[in-house]
Amino acid sequence: MGATTLWTRDAVASRILAGETLIIYRDHLLRIPQSWLNAHPGGSLALLHFVGRDATDEIEAYHLDHTLTLIPRYSIGRVQLTEHGWVPLVPPVMTGWVRRLGPGGKQEWFQEAADARSLGDSEVSPSSQILLVQKSDASSHSSAPSLSSLQPPPSSLSPEVQARHSKAYRALHKRIVDAGLYKTPYLTGYGPEVLRYTLLASVSAYAYHHNWLMTSAVFLGLFWHQLVFTAHDLGHMGVTHNWAVDRLLATLIADFIGGLSIGWWVQNHNVHHLVTNHPSHDPDIEHIPFFAISPHFLSSLWSSYYKRTMHFDRFAKFFIAVQHKLFYVVMAFARFNLYANSYTFLYQKVWDTKRARGGYWAWRLEIIGLIFFWSWFGRVLYGCGTWQRALAYLLVSHVVTSPLHVQIVLSHFSMPTGDLGPFESFPHRQMRTTTDVICPESMGFIHGGLHLQVTHHLFPRLPRHNLKRASALVKKFAKEEGLTYAEFGFVNGNKEVIGVLRGVAEQVKLIGQVARVEAQEAMDKKLAVADEVYTGQQKSI
Missing domain, CATH: 3.10.120.10 (Cytochrome b5-like heme/steroid binding domain)
Structure with a gap:
């Protein structure tokens, strides 16, 4: 047509x-x-x-x-x-x-x-929420979706208000463009960062050369922690704004230096940005069996990203019941989870004959990058002398990166996870599910500037060093539209997240208590019936 x-x-x-x-x-x-x-x-x-x-x-x-x-x-x-x-x-x-x-x-x-x-x-x-669960034998065996399945559930949102938010957002986007905020500040932005990366890497190498292994491990971890911010920018095409150039640089940083797949990260992160905090669709909040930030995860939801059921089994019950106590312990080893996701993604791409843009070169370059990473990092571990020292070096260098993982979850874990349906506008959804972490400007480099997550979620391609200027315009937009621009300090943010984790953990314990009471009541009934039968038999005798 x-x-x-x-x-x-x-x-x-x-x-x-x-x-x-x-x-x-x-x-x-x-x-x-x-x-x-x-x-x-x-x-x-x-x-x-x-x-x-x-x-x-x-x-x-x-x-x-x-x-x-x-x-x-x-x-x-x-x-x-x-x-x-x-x-x-x-x-x-x-x-x-x-x-x-x-x-x-x-x-x-x-x-x-x-x-x-x-x-x-x-x-x-x-009322607008749709979650996914594992199919059961009693599920419909239709061969295709129906017209009724395409109809949205009733929503409390006003279509008029959402349309107004969308119109205002487009005007805001134009102001962002007109202000030149999409122009990358190479010298003032990335200049100091390159110097910082060089300093951290040099100190790590110098300490290693003098056999100060734990000092070397700490600075290597700090180097990875800082470098990932630039990999993030490149994954969003927020540096040169050229896909091929940004992907090449991102692969060099993420795969060759960090041992992580930028291809996996881009796919995962894009979905997170688009369906933020949706229990069935956002991979960044799907951490069963270790974490559950919504009681809906206790229903063994299906993940459309991971293509599997997130089972709320005995293992999950144990961990989630104490998740608020183990939060920082798990976060300390979060980088190992990134390895697992990266390598699973690349393995699956071996059998994928329809790879995403970039074809074979992007995938092959990543494989070469990971081989290179484990060659040089493996040599570093081998040079530690003993397996105990190598293990200590491995753990320390990885644990040092954990504040980054804590920071990222602060921006979403304490925010709503309810699905307001397809009527919800892009700006409303992003501001409802995302919060900033307030910090002094002098400390912003520790967060890589990504503590301004609200503005980043509204304008993901915006160069990271321009987020502060853009956030002033976003706050004005929020005030005019009656939207909440959520932000809190690092300490309060941690308290909020721990509070959410504790709340779900208490529900797990309550479910366990109810189950025990029901089991006891069932046992009591069985004993009562058995006692009646026995008494009747005695009387008949």
Whole structure:
């Protein structure tokens, strides 16, 4: 169909049910071919979470101007709007439906999970919420999603207000651009950082040369801690703003120097940014069996990112019951979890013949980078002399990076996890689920400038060193729109997170107590019945 075609909501829904990937951008209906869905640099889930929805704000926040000029080629017409814009549909992936190759080699619908819609309306379980759980034998065995599954549950949000927020956000984005905040301050921003990286690496090497192993390990950990901030910027195309150049530099830093996969991080992080704090879809809050920041995780939810059920089993019950006590212990070893996720991702890509943009060179370069990393770092550990000293060096260097992991979770763990549905605008969702960590300007380098997470989530490509200037504009925007710009100090932020973890832990204990009481009551009933039977037998004798 031509670009002049006017699509109704029902017609769009019908084509989605037929298997097409349709997304709305500035009133245009975009049809995303399977080839681009496979090759999208941000991963397929970044697109699938917006099927049937208006993704204008998200698309413009994540893409360069040059990329935006290419989008019209995917347009198959315009959509029919209401007074407050497009009335969204629920993306099939958010109700457990995905497309995959069938026995005949063609794309077919497959239900990977069952959807569980909220029966009430509270902050934790809003009426608009849809969570995913493992399919059971009693689940529907439909061969495809239905029209009813695409219809959003009732929402407490006002479409008029959300449309206003979106319009105001676009005006804010223009002010950000006009202020020149997308221009990277190479000299004043990255100049001091390169000097800092060089100093930390040099001190680590000097200490190692003099056999001051623990001192060397500490400074190596500090070097990794600081360097990851630049890898983060490059992953967002926030440095040179050229995908190939930024990815090459990011691979050098993340893979060759840090031993982590930048490919995994980009895919994971993009999904986190787009569906922030959603229990079934945001991988950055899915940490079963060690952490659960929402009581919904106690229901063994399905993860659309990890493609598995996050089982609330005995192992999880034990850890989550004491998660507030083990928080810092687990965070101390968080870097090892990054290794596990990185290598799992790259292993899966071995069998993926449709790798994302960059094709084989990006994947191959990462593999070369990891071999290089473990060659030089393995040599460092071997040079420690004994396995005990090597183990101590390994642990110290990795534990030193843990404040970074603590900082990142502070920005989300204490914020709401309720799903307000597809009606929620991009700025409303980001400001509702994200908070800043307040710190003196002189200490900002410790956080890498990423303590300003609210502004970063609204403008992910914005150079990190410009976040402070941009945050002043965001705070003004929030005040004008009646939105909350959440922020708290590092100490209070830790208290908030521990409080959330303690709250869920207490619910786990309560569930255990209820289970024990019910078990005892059941046993008492069985004993009473047995006693009656025995008494009756005695009387008959």
